[in-house]
Amino acid sequence: MPTLSNSLKTKRRRIPISLTPLIDVVFILLVFFMLASSFEKHRSVELVPPKESKGKSTQPKTDQIILLLVGNDRFEVNDQTYDLDAIHTFLDERRDQKILIKTGPDASLQDLVSLLDLTASLSLPNIALLPFREQSDEKP
Numbered sequence: 819m820p821t822l823s824n825s826l827k828t829k830r831r832r833i834p835i836s837l838t839p840l841i842d843v844v845f846i847l848l849v850f851f852m853l854a855s856s857f858e859k860h861r862s863v864e865l866v867p868p869k870e871s872k873g874k875s876t877q878p879k880t881d882q883i884i885l886l887l888v889g890n891d892r893f894e895v896n897d898q899t900y901d902l903d904a905i906h907t908f909l910d911e912r913r914d915q916k917i918l919i920k921t922g923p924d925a926s927l928q929d930l931v932s933l934l935d936l937t938a939s940l941s942l943p944n945i946a947l948l949p950f951r952e953q954s955d956e957k958p
Contacts, residue, residue, distance in 0.1 A: 881915050881916060882915060882916045882917075883915050883916070884920060885918065885920065886921075887920065887929055889925040891929060891932060893933070895908065902936065905933075905936070906936055909937065909940055909942060913943075915944070916944040916946065917937065917944060918948050919933065919945065919946070919947050919948065920947075920948040921947075
């Protein structure tokens, strides 16, 4: 029968720990995160936030273009309707003017993003979004 002193004297056999499986797992995780991550630079468009004014002017300034985003890649400027290609040419010819973008009730977010991508590709410096307000017949 083994006694306590005999059990302390016997050496335990150590099991060697191999680092190879650990290195394999770390390498697989490294490859996974490298493939799953995106290395694309995210683009952004600088926008000027709209300012509330007490005196509401109905007429735009001469150096401003109010561009109404109707929807389905259709735009209106001065009651003329343009598609995406035509508005590209229109805005390219008027780079020095400030562009005020106003969305209509049927405009989708994708339409707005398409327009902002177009303005970013033209490197237009002066872009502002106007707040959307429902037209009502009642006056407060």
